[in-house]
Amino acid sequence: MAPHERRNDLIRSALRVFAHCPPGDVSPEEIAAEAGVSRALVYRYFPNMAELRRAALEQAMDELLAQLDPPEDLPPLEQIRVALRTFLSFTHSYAPAYPALLGGGSAIATEETECEVNRVRKGVRDLLLERTGVEEPSPQLSLAIRCWIASVETAVMLWLSAPVMERNTLADWLLDQFVAMASAAGGPKEELEHLVARLG
Amino acid sequence: MAPHERRNDLIRSALRVFAHCPPGDVSPEEIAAEAGVSRALVYRYFPNMAELRRAALEQAMDELLAQLDPPEDLPPLEQIRVALRTFLSFTHSYAPAYPALLGGGSAIATEETECEVNRVRKGVRDLLLERTGVEEPSPQLSLAIRCWIASVETAVMLWLSAPVMERNTLADWLLDQFVAMASAAGGPKEELEHLVARLG
Numbered sequence: 482m483a484p485h486e487r488r489n490d491l492i493r494s495a496l497r498v499f500a501h502c503p504p505g506d507v508s509p510e511e512i513a514a515e516a517g518v519s520r521a522l523v524y525r526y527f528p529n530m531a532e533l534r535r536a537a538l539e540q541a542m543d544e545l546l547a548q549l550d551p552p553e554d555l556p557p558l559e560q561i562r563v564a565l566r567t568f569l570s571f572t573h574s575y576a577p578a579y580p581a582l583l584g585g586g587s588a589i590a591t592e593e594t595e596c597e598v599n600r601v602r603k604g605v606r607d608l609l610l611e612r613t614g615v616e617e618p619s620p621q622l623s624l625a626i627r628c629w630i631a632s633v634e635t636a637v638m639l640w641l642s643a644p645v646m647e648r649n650t651l652a653d654w655l656l657d658q659f660v661a662m663a664s665a666a667g668g669p670k671e672e673l674e675h676l677v678a679r680l681g
Numbered sequence: 682m683a684p685h686e687r688r689n690d691l692i693r694s695a696l697r698v699f700a701h702c703p704p705g706d707v708s709p710e711e712i713a714a715e716a717g718v719s720r721a722l723v724y725r726y727f728p729n730m731a732e733l734r735r736a737a738l739e740q741a742m743d744e745l746l747a748q749l750d751p752p753e754d755l756p757p758l759e760q761i762r763v764a765l766r767t768f769l770s771f772t773h774s775y776a777p778a779y780p781a782l783l784g785g786g787s788a789i790a791t792e793e794t795e796c797e798v799n800r801v802r803k804g805v806r807d808l809l810l811e812r813t814g815v816e817e818p819s820p821q822l823s824l825a826i827r828c829w830i831a832s833v834e835t836a837v838m839l840w841l842s843a844p845v846m847e848r849n850t851l852a853d854w855l856l857d858q859f860v861a862m863a864s865a866a867g868g869p870k871e872e873l874e875h876l877v878a879r880l881g
Contacts, residue, residue, distance in 0.1 A: 620845040621854070627839060628832035628858065635831035636824055645820040654821065657865045658828065665861035667854065 488526050488536075491516050495537045499578035504534050535593055542597050545571050546604045551612070557679045560612045561659065564605075565633075565652040572637050573648065580638055602630050613679050619668030622676075629655075629662050688726050688736075691716050695737045699778035704734050735793055742797050745771050746804045751812070757879045760812045761859065764805075765833075765852040772837050773848065780838055802830050813879050819868030822876075829855075829862050 482490060494516035498507050509530060513520045527533035548571060551563035572579050606626050610618060618626065633655055640651055660680055664673065682690060694716035698707050709730060713720045727733035748771060751763035772779050806826050810818060818826065833855055840851055860880055864873065 624836055624839065624845070624854070625858070628835050631831040631835035632828035632862075635828050639824065639827060645824070654824070654867065657867065658825070658862055661861040661865035662832075662858055665857045667857065 484526075487518075487522075489540075491518075491523060491526055491533070492536050492540045495533050496541060496575070499537060500575055501577060503577050503581045504530070504537075505581055509533075538594065538597050541575065542601050546601060549604065549608055553612070557613050558656070558660075558681075561609065562652060562656050564608065565655050566649060568633070569637065569640075569648050569652055572641060576641050579641060602627070605630055605633075613676060615672065615675065619666075619672055621666040621668040622663060622672060625662045625666035629659050632658055632662075684726075687718075687722075689740075691718075691723060691726055691733070692736050692740045695733050696741060696775070699737060700775055701777060703777050703781045704730070704737075705781055709733075738794065738797050741775065742801050746801060749804065749808055753812070757813050758856065758860075758881075761809065762852060762856050764808065765855050766849060768833070769837065769840075769848050769852055772841060776841050779841060802827070805830055805833075813876060815872065815875065819866075819872055821866040821868040822863060822872060825862045825866035829859050832858055832862075 491512065495507070495512050498511055498515050502511075507530070509520050509523045509527075512533065513523045516523070523533070527536065545568070548567050549564050551560040551567070553560070555563065606623075609626055610616070615622065636651065636655060640646070646654065663676055663680070666673075691712065695707070695712050698711055698715050702711075707730070709720050709723045709727075712733065713723045716723070723733070727736065745768070748767050749764050751760040751767070753760070755763065806823075809826055810816070815822065836851065836855060840846070846854065863876055863880070866873075
């Protein structure tokens, strides 16, 4: 394999391992075994596990953002529902690793994690605005969207540790919260009317 | 001073310094100067700055929880409004230190910070349930409250870095979000009716 292919292969192997095991419990040996290479080769590309975790997080977030692309011919509300279901499926597929990768007692450098998380937050915000046809959100709507994204993050973390609802039920619940929060945001009247028309 | 008084005095001095300066930029010398003692004395009580920050965070959270006690003779909605204003004043008084103390690239051990933050979250949740007279919240209402608390945390962080609204306007805004989120939570009909009656 070419170096960049080998590197990608190791990252993908790490992500497969993280789908079953929290990153803190994973050794370079396990990654090597999953990739079918030697421990030394893992270390050649990733001198320490923190770097491999960082690369895996980046790759996972790239995948997530690429997946968050609901069919544009659906009504906006349904597009958001599809995106939420995709997001929940994604987090569920990395359930053991997700909370650890995204902070919450994680050993990863928090600044890098925060930077990756902010990239996804921005991606989600842009998607919401694009699909609801809002070009310049008011400060109130911007804040409501940011708070809703925080709500989604929180609900997902709680759901992964104690699934009190079915996956699609949680997606619907979060969609209801989005409509409620955006409607209560108190931006300009035209913005609210536009949103109600698009999400109604 | 007795040892526990001296210790408390150093923590209070640290909090006064943190009201003007993020913890990462504060040296033991500054704490010593603020407390009017020697650097050696600071080190006798707190061998490293991380321990002093941890103690300061704990003390600040104790103060916050003690302050979150709105007059019980107000209607429940007004009690929450008062508590929100208190919370915003509190965060504002520690504005330079608040984001750093509560994570977000902080150098503090994240597990200890998370534990302190969870203590405050639980305190806020208990206060909300007590003052709205909900004894056993449904899973849906519990989730909405948890998501609302995350929204408050997020809104406050954004507000401290870029105050797009006045303090009391933000408190009102967050209260509107609470009512919207609790109303859209979709718990049992009686719970919603009870909440509407108490918050209406």
